[in-house]
Amino acid sequence: MxxxxxxxxxxxxxxxxxxxxxxxxxxxxxxxxxxxxxxxxxxxxxxxxxxxxxxxxxxxASMSSATGDDDGTEDGTDTGYERSTITASRQGIVLVLLIVLAFGTAIYMGIRNPYQAPAEPAVEPMRASLLPLAPRDEVPGATPSDLYEHSPAARFRTGADGVNLPPARRTAHFSESQVLSALTAAKEYVVESSLDPAVLTGNSDRTVRILLDPAQQAQFDQSMDNPRNDGRHSATGWMIRFDPSKTVLADPRVRVQGTLAVQESGPDALEVVADHVFVYAVRAPDVGEGDDADERSSLFTVRREVRFQIDREDLRRQQLAVRQVAMRAGPLPCSADMSATLRPLLVGEKAKDDGGAGTDPYARGREAASMCGVLATSAQPSPEKPAE
Structure with a gap:
């Protein structure tokens, strides 16, 4: 070709x-x-x-070892091999340095990353207020069943059945299960702090404490050890409890009605508001037992609104923070200090004319008698009197 x-x-x-x-x-x-x-x-x-x-x-064999002088050596040493070994060693060192540099950069960027998850919201101290409601007349008495039947609490549910959960719906930053978990934690706190007989009689407070965010437990302990009427350290702000030397439960079945509501207070926390009315049948501890003792019972009513903050860490621990508690309760005397325990006016008792105590605007601190309300007659039971 x-x-x-x-x-x-x-x-x-x-x-x-x-x-x-x-x-x-x-x-x-x-x-x-x-x-x-x-x-x-x-x-x-x-x-x-x-x-x-x-x-x-x-x-x-390499030419250098065969001839001994091709690469400038006289003893036949394989300098080409040595050079390749040195080059490989240097490459290995460079590789190790690059790996160390990459890890160091990753750690540094992780620490300095401006897009890290935001810190959990700070837990504020609990604030509480109590408005005592004094009756105009003597406190009526009867058996607990008769009192309930002839009071606005006649259709209330009993105990925890009256603390109902609303439908749980997801929010912008929390799933449906997280919202349900927050509502459940709030309900548990309401039940333990307002309905547990051991808490109501002042015999226990542990079941309430363990539900609190750890950041509030020190404030809770101070309120139990040294309760005072300063809006932050009243034991009755954390829970409902009576002085057992003056008041006992005539019926442990407390009547309850109210609502629970939830909303976001930010991208990392939920706010749950519990607004309930609790009605207790109480009596003096020295009236004995039996039917005659039951006849000496009276009703004590508490309207209690509690605002909770529940962040993501609280959801994980199934705990919460109590932000604010507002209570109106009666029949109560106006001037008594109720920071440690509640001391209701009992059957046959009448509020003294102490609701007009003056408030000194120059005095520092919180005054126990600065505010007082009147318990409406319609809020009191009107039991049927036995026929003569």
Whole structure:
């Protein structure tokens, strides 16, 4: 064919000579330097015949070790190998340094990352207020069942059944299950702090304390150890409890009615508002037992609104923070300090004319008699009097 060069065995007579031949096949012919630089050498035919198990090739000694002076050395040391070893070592060191630098950068960026999750909202101290409601007349008495039947609490539910959960719906930043968990925690606090007989009689407060965010437990402990009427350290702000030396429960089945509502107070916290009316049948501890004692019972009513804050960590621990408590309760005397326990006016008692105590605007601190309300007659039971 036209355009082809001479065959490898050399040019024929008509070829252009050796120079033309070499030029044509220069790209495929191995020169002497290439052969000497090869790392593998094939065994000869005689060597393969003498030892059939021999490998087909063997490692070839470098030119530097064979001649001892090709690379400038006199003792035949393989400096090419040394250079390759040093280069590999340097590459390894560089790789290790790059890995360390990458990890250090990742850690630094993690610490300095401006898009970290925001801190949980700060827990504020609990604030509480109590408005005593004094009756105009004597407190009526009868058996607990008769009192309930002839009072506005006649259709109230009993105990925890009166603390109902609303439908749980997801919000912008909280799932439906998280909203339900917040409502459940609020209900548990309402039940433990307002309906548990051990708490109501002043015999226990642990069941209330363990439900609180740890940031509020110190304030709670101070309120129990040294209650005072300063709006922050009243024991009756955290729970409903009576002085057992003056008031006992005539019926442990407390009547309850109210609502629970939830909304976001921010992207990282929910606010739950519990607004309930609790009606207790109470009596003096020294009236004895039996039917005559029941006849000496009276009703005590508390309207209690509690605002809770529940952040994501509270949801995980199933705890909450009490932000604000507002209570109106009666029948109560106006001037008595109710920070430690509630001391209702009992059957036959009447409020003294102490609701007109003045308020001194120059006096510092909180005055116990600064505010007082009147218990409406319609809020009192009107039991049937026995026929004479």
């Amino acid at each position: 036209a355009g082809r060069g001479n065959p490898p065995e050399g040019p024929d007579d008509a070829s252009g000579g050796d120079d033309e031949y070499r030029d044509e096949y220069r790209s495929v012919v191995f020169d002497e330097s290439f052969v000497k630089a090869a790392q593998l050498q094939e065994f000869s035919a005689r060597e393969r015949m003498e030892d059939e198990e021999h490998a087909a090739v063997r490692q070839r």
